[in-house]
């Protein structure tokens with residue numbers, strides 16, 4: 001299953017429309033896709049304590065069971081909107097090791113790199129695997145064909161990566177130790 005978190009609170013949101021389109025394409029590719037629309041949740045602001053999210057267990061489990069999570073966000077002030085940031089502050093731990101993709105809508109082309117800090121923070125904090133192609137839809141794109149091509153490329157690349165990463169392989173230091181025998185504790189970097 002792929003879980004899409006739609007963070008725009010705007011009635012006529014373009015990122016929500018794009019999220020629905022991607023969900024539709026995923027379904028065509030025989031993937032279950034659900035959209036968590038943040039307009040339907042009254043999420044508290046993160047206050048640093050875990051108790052504020054206790055009543056959102058179903059939302060958390062929609063993240064836990066997903067083989068990939070996509071954020072659909074509007075760009076505000078050269079960043080993802082604060083709903084997206086707050087969502088990660090509340091539920092980021094559920095993104096541990098997950099493949100994460102991004103759909104961003106913006107007014108212009110110049111904010112194209114704006115989501116990178118958000119994505120990098122997921123990589124560093126939760127070891128999320130960031131899909132290298134994200135879908136950026138600004139208001140300057142005029143061609144329907146171009147929009148469709150971007151939607152389709154994003155969906156296929158994301159699903160490819162999520163499917164590959166959610167395979168069964170699992171390596172750990174314990175497995176490594178069983179293969180190479182006694183681990184040499186000397187510092188190989190300083191030793192030379």
Ligand SMILES: Cc1cc2nc3c(=O)[nH]c(=O)nc-3n(C[C@H](O)[C@H](O)[C@H](O)COP(=O)(O)O)c2cc1C
Nearest residue numbers: 008010013014015074075076077078106107108111
């Ligand atoms: C408060 C605010 C800040 C914005 N800041 C930016 C910005 O920095 N860069 C940009 O390209 N567009 C900016 N926009 C335009 C929105 O990204 C654009 O309207 C987008 O379509 C909103 O997504 P939505 O339709 O899903 O709500 C801003 C809009 C608002 C309301």
